[in-house]
Amino acid sequence: MVAIAQLATEGLVKDFGGLRAVDVASFTLYDGEIRAVIGPNGAGKTTFVSLLCGRFPPTMGRITFEGRDITALPAHERVALGIAYTFQITSIFGNLSLYDNVALPAQRRVTLDGNGTVRTKAMAALDRVGLADKAQEIASNQSYGHQRLLEVAMGLALAPKVLILDEPTQGLADSEITEFIALIREVAEETTILLIEHNMPVVMALAQRITVLDQGQILAEGTPGEIRANAAVQTAYLGG
């Protein structure tokens, strides 16, 4: 099937003071794929992804989504277009119930689509991550793993076109990770997944293509097999 470019960047640069955190010549995310972004700590993964979803503007470069230039579009409008981001450091509504946490994105979806009810969409999202039975419990009382799953549920409730997951499996137990992989595979049928992950088994299990970032630049791109065999990647990882 011909891969349609969904999200693309050209000459994307982000400077923090003197530091050039991101310097990506070009990057393309295809419709419906599961792409993983890996790289050592401080490679600029989160910064790069934050540029895609508009958390802060790039210093230079262009971002297009489904052919439309969204470089200047603020974050909340990119979400409306269908780009959802889940936080690396869990950022949920701690004092509110799980239901209230997912009801907000569900509400956004209902207003955008103009149909459906908040209750059904919210409960559906909680159900997909297996937290439906705890809907009325307060979010901050949940285990760290469940809070990570809540982050994912909030992304899902938006029913986005592109779901960006920033180290989602961090803090999950092994059993929860296997369930998570199954969930992502299921979600990938109707949503493009962009996954930042350190957990190599998860990357290898899920990713159809991998992009490796180092010091803000793309070191290599390819299928999991190509990446495992790539010498440059090994030195970057093993610190040659």
Place this chain on the structure above:
Amino acid sequence: MNLLDYLPFDLPHPALLAAGMLEGTVLAAVLALTALGLSIVFGIMRVVNVAHGEFYMLGAVLAWFITHTVSGIIGGPPWLGFALALIIAPLIVAALAAATDWLVLKRLNYDPEATIVATIGILYIIQQLALTFYGPDARPVEAPFDFRVQLPWFGYSGYKLCVVGAAILLMLIVWLILARTKIGLIMRATQYDRETAQAFGIPVDKVYAGVFALGAGLAAIGAVLIVPIQQAHYLMGGDPLLLSFIVVILGGLGSLKGTLVAAIFIGLSDGIISTLYEPTLAKILATLLVAMVLVFRPQGLFGARAA
């Protein structure tokens, strides 16, 4: 075509400008002295201490009690009573602040919202106790020394110029403590990251009590220095509180340099603008100027830009 006609004000007479600059500098010193304590408490503990003005007032009221009793009993020269006040008053206020921190703020785990409420409560308690024991009148405190400096246009109080000197000295001392001493290091570590500091065995709760006490003590020192050019009155805590907040936030959170620059900025702008316009109009413009700086530069002059 005279350029001066296009200015939105008419040029002030040199004497007016000189007075404006002098008063602006003194106000800058006063602001720095009052805001210094808040800048440390706010900067390190991220806690809004609404009772800061009352610790300042307490310093002034205690200064009156001490100088009054000293001159009453020992009857020494004014500077003796003043020197004693400069030492004793801040210690009492610092001890009281440490007690309030231990009894109230620590239990609230320094939650920002709860501390605002608690310190409003403490504000009323200190204020009303001052009303009860000190009474409603404004009473003067004699300056340690009084000499008049004759300038070309007018005379000026020598003591006020010394207050400017004292402010600079105090800022230097506090900066040295923070930058060069072990305690300063511990305080900065706690400011940077409370959890990691705790991980390194720093007794964060004790440091917070110490910082809160130091903040209140500094406010009291400022008050003892300033009270001779104003009076001790139970309601005098209001304005210093507002002004210190403006200075600290305008200067940028947790930046001592920012506090100093903001104090100078507000002091001089208040002094100079007052020479260009009618007094009340000048106050309106000076207030709006400060607000606009915060609106168009939210993190303040020297605060780190929000990531």
Place this chain on the structure above:
Amino acid sequence: MIRSVLLHGFVIAALIALEPLLSEYHHGNLARIMVLAVYATGYNILFGYTGLLSLGHAMFFAAGMYGCALMIRLAEWSVGPAFIVGVICALIAGIIVGFLALRTIGVGFMIVTLMFAEASYLTILYYNEYTRGDEGFTIAQSVRTIAGLDLSDTTTRYFSALTLFSICLIASAAVVQSKAGRVLVAIRENEDRVRMLGFDPFRYKLFALILSAVMAGSAGAAYAVLFGYAGASFAAVQYSIFPLLWVLLGGPGTTLGPLLGTVLMFYLVDYASGTIMPGLAAMVETQFGIEAPGLASAYLLLVGVALVLLVLFAPKGLLGTLRARMIPWLP
């Protein structure tokens, strides 16, 4: 949802039923408390629900008060249209301050609102020949009528205050339980997350601030018309701190917290300054023989102690704690 409609309906009905039973003293007090509770309800939408602590709400109260009172004094308008002008002035002030103050971050908002309020207080003083500055001016009893009803009459005043309060209570309950309300609460909890869920926090915060300003303004206009006085003291810092105290006592982020807080604080101050403190001072004199005249007037001491105890043992305010412990569905 029905429970909250019933609850609010019950509160309003209770206030109506209470009217004939009240002594004239409590009549006058409750009329004033309801007007001030409108101010607190408006304040609560911004502070309790959206998490924005403003120290300058007195400027909106004063905008409403002067907008209305000056129309009566200078242009001889009748009460009805003048009241609307007052509310519009508060609306305009809300929009201007909103666009400027909401650019700030964190505690900056507190200072900027404080500064704007101080500037408006001084502006009222500056235009003394119209506003009579801090002295203020009275609105003649003869003029204070609406649709033939004399607003200085105790019962009419009670029911006009009640009408205004009911409108604002229902409006505030409707807003906070609506979709928009859910976003406001989310902004209070974690604004950055709300932005990443597709909402523009600025627009919602602006809406909350403007609604809050309109309610504060309507309270200011109502005070001028019902109690016949407008003065610059209502634009001073003290009147920005009052609603914060009332909402904190009653329960921030609850619809009925503001009313409860205003009632309790009013009677705490009233009894403390009238009976408790003088009694305490007299007792101290008789028991310990210490002359403490100041103690008799230090009733704010009780307010201070109440606040400290509140924050230590009931941080969410009375209704907030009630909601957390017993009635989770309390709006």
Place this chain on the structure above:
Amino acid sequence: MATDDTNRRNLLKGAAAIGAVAAGSQLLPGAARYAQAQSSAPIKIGFQVHRTGIGAAYGRWYDRTTKAAAKLINDEGGINGRPIEIVAEDDGTDPKRGAEVIEKFATKHECDVAFGTLFSHVVIGSAPRAGELKLPYFVVSEGHHVASGMLNRYTLQPGITDVKSQVQSMAPWVADNLGKKVTMIYPDFAFGHDHRDYFSEAIERRGGNVIAKIAIPPRETSFFKYLPKIPKETEVLYHVMVGPGVLTFVKEMGEYFGDKRPEIFGFIDSLEAVDITSPGLEFLEGSHFWEGYPRYAGKDQSAHDKFYREAVGVDDTGASLSDPKDVSTFAHMFGCWETLHILKAGMEAADYKGPKDRQALIEAVENMDVFPESRAHPQGSKLFNGRTHQAFGHQHISRVEGGKLVPVHKTSIFDTFYEDETDYTKMSF
């Protein structure tokens, strides 16, 4: 007759004593207030006092003078055979609380009249409520707001003169004795503007003029930056500053001018409750002050003045007998003493029995016109204008000599007159 008096006096002393105990035991609900059966219930006077807020320094002395006057009146048999009871409530020098306190007097304490407010914004904030509740409201302010007609028929100011008459009577003497070119420094709110406007008019009528008007913003704590605005050719510097900042103001004037300074004329409001010998005030030596009632009893002290000072517990320098440093607000507090006596005269003239006679009381007071200097009016004789509800009296000017305020001039009442701006007697009740 003597025995009758002594009986009644002991009776009343008993009543007053029980009243004091009852006040102390207010905490005991329903304490038997008035043991004697035969003495009827007291006339309750609601006293609106500034116990807290910016007016607290005045409030303390207003309270003390009112208690002394009430004791005197009760010792002399009360009013219409009934003792008077002062029901004091703190209004925190705030217009909102003032209005609430008026309601409390009328509806909860069921007072016969309300009395005693000083600061004009509190008077104006409270007067509408007094009018609506039909509660006679005897204010002891200085504001011109009563005579301006802004308030209502229930609000009267018989015991103290208003700022317009005071300022107006100063102008002739200042122009003749101190100088024609005047610079005015005043607080930038209504009280200051009254001074600015009335003094400018009056001095122009006397051939002088005000060459500069400097308005100081409220809550200003340092005044030095405004002093260069004083023109060089100023002959008289007229200052009226209210609030705690005044000591700084005087000290800064001293530093600014040094020894070559224009004549200085101020209103004692600047230094009410402040000891003239406090440090930093040496600069005022030789300057002049308006005084409503000379703080230092002059050599020709009247017997009434002597009696008044003893009753209130104030010595010949205007300071408290118990603490010479505790100076009283002598130029204002006499208003309480005189107003209570006028109330007594009014109630007796109207044969006041209870709240239904309130209108008769107001009409009785409106019909009064002369208050001769007496024990009831130690400040001096006064003329009362029933139409504008405002009293007119002698004003005094004193000079600071050797750390004392020596009276140098006493104006005639005629100097203080101005034409009526309203006629309350035409208004309905």
